[in-house]
Amino acid sequence: MKINELLNVKYPLIQGGMANIATGEFAASVSNAGALGLIGAGGMTTEILKENIQKCKQLTSQPFGVNLMMMNPYVDEMAQLVIDEGIKVVTTGAGNPSKYMKAWKEAGIIVMPVVPSVALAKRLERSGADAVIVEGTEAGGHIGELTTMALVPQVVEAVSIPVVAAGGIASGKQLLAAYALGATGVQVGTCLLASEECPVHENYKNAIVKAKDTDTTVTGRIGGTPVRIIKNRMAKEYIKREKEGASMEELETYTLGSLRKAVLEGDTQSGSLMAGQVAGMVKEIKPVKAIIEDLFHDCEIEKEKLMNFLGE
Numbered sequence: 001m002k003i004n005e006l007l008n009v010k011y012p013l014i015q016g017g018m019a020n021i022a023t024g025e026f027a028a029s030v031s032n033a034g035a036l037g038l039i040g041a042g043g044m045t046t047e048i049l050k051e052n053i054q055k056c057k058q059l060t061s062q063p064f065g066v067n068l069m070m071m072n073p074y075v076d077e078m079a080q081l082v083i084d085e086g087i088k089v090v091t092t093g094a095g096n097p098s099k100y101m102k103a104w105k106e107a108g109i110i111v112m113p114v115v116p117s118v119a120l121a122k123r124l125e126r127s128g129a130d131a132v133i134v135e136g137t138e139a140g141g142h143i144g145e146l147t148t149m150a151l152v153p154q155v156v157e158a159v160s161i162p163v164v165a166a167g168g169i170a171s172g173k174q175l176l177a178a179y180a181l182g183a184t185g186v187q188v189g190t191c192l193l194a195s196e197e198c199p200v201h202e203n204y205k206n207a208i209v210k211a212k213d214t215d216t217t218v219t220g221r222i223g224g225t226p227v228r229i230i231k232n233r234m235a236k237e238y239i240k241r242e243k244e245g246a247s248m249e250e251l252e253t254y255t256l257g258s259l260r261k262a263v264l265e266g267d268t269q270s271g272s273l274m275a276g277q278v279a280g281m282v283k284e285i286k287p288v289k290a291i292i293e294d295l296f297h298d299c300e301i302e303k304e305k306l307m308n309f310l311g312e
């Protein structure tokens with residue numbers, strides 16, 4: 001079963017819940033295009049999340065979900081808010097959501113945690129997760145160690161719930177490859193940053209469009225909080241000081257408010273332009289609907305090509 005049947009949407013595609021970016025308005029534009037839009041609650045307060053949920057409800061009659069970051073200080077309140085607001089799908093990032101699982105399941109919520117390892121996928125299946133989003137290190141934002149190619153099939157073997165592949169998917173070829181690895185759908189972030197509807201600054205979108213294959217790097221590898229971003233002055237200084245053994249406090253001065261600087265002010269030098277390795281494949285800014293339709297259309301073409309190739 002493809003994940004769209006579980007989620008009751010047209011396409012088996014989930015928009016990554018990107019903190020400080022994925023507003024209710026943006027999530028609605030993705031849901032209206034036939035995929036699952038998510039509100040990224042990461043940088044929000046409970047009140048702001050509530051406003052975004054209400055905005056999303058006004059703008060779409062299609063299913064949408066909320067992404068909760070487990071390290072958000074308001075996560076306990078938010079876990080209750082999604083129940084009170086009748087949210088149908090919750091995805092979780094940066095941690096283990098087991099303690100909320102019972103209440104969410106009783107409320108009929110479909111729960112899909114993002115996992116970077118087989119061990120966490122198995123644990124969350126036991127806790128009652130309906131599916132897992134398996135994210136490879138190619139992805140933009142906070143990442144794990146393993147690649148999508150290596151990790152997805154290992155999780156597919158280890159669990160019996162549906163697996164959604166995330167990280168490194170921005171073309172029909174990659175979508176097809178995700179199915180071949182055993183995924184029932186995909187989650188994408190980077191390719192949707194370069195959409196007309198995405199509320200990031202034009203400079204951020206242009207930086208994605210201009211990026212080459214090697215233009216992302218990872219800050220925080222040594223400190224244990226790896227984040228994939230586009231290389232710029234801030235990233236270079238951060239990594240240099242990190243290698244020199246700078247304290248967490250000093251390193252925080254580089255990242256403090258840096259995502260906001262990139263998203264709102266378009267500061268491409270000292271801002272944190274989170275993006276995945278597929279930024280090198282994103283060549284133009286398009287409407288969300290066109291990005292999603294092209295992905296699935298190209299996947300069909302690639303499937304034909306592959307069948308011809310394998311049939312030779």
Ligand SMILES: Cc1cc2nc3c(=O)[nH]c(=O)nc-3n(C[C@H](O)[C@H](O)[C@H](O)COP(=O)(O)O)c2cc1C
Pocket residue numbers: 015016017018019021040041042067069092093094114135138139140141142166167168169187188189190191274275276277278
């Ligand atoms: C700018 C940005 C911010 C992100 N923020 C979050 C977040 O708040 N919560 C989360 O679970 N994942 C977050 N992610 C990861 C995405 O949800 C998604 O899994 C990832 O982008 C997929 O890989 P891709 O970037 O190669 O498409 C973020 C990704 C990006 C690019």
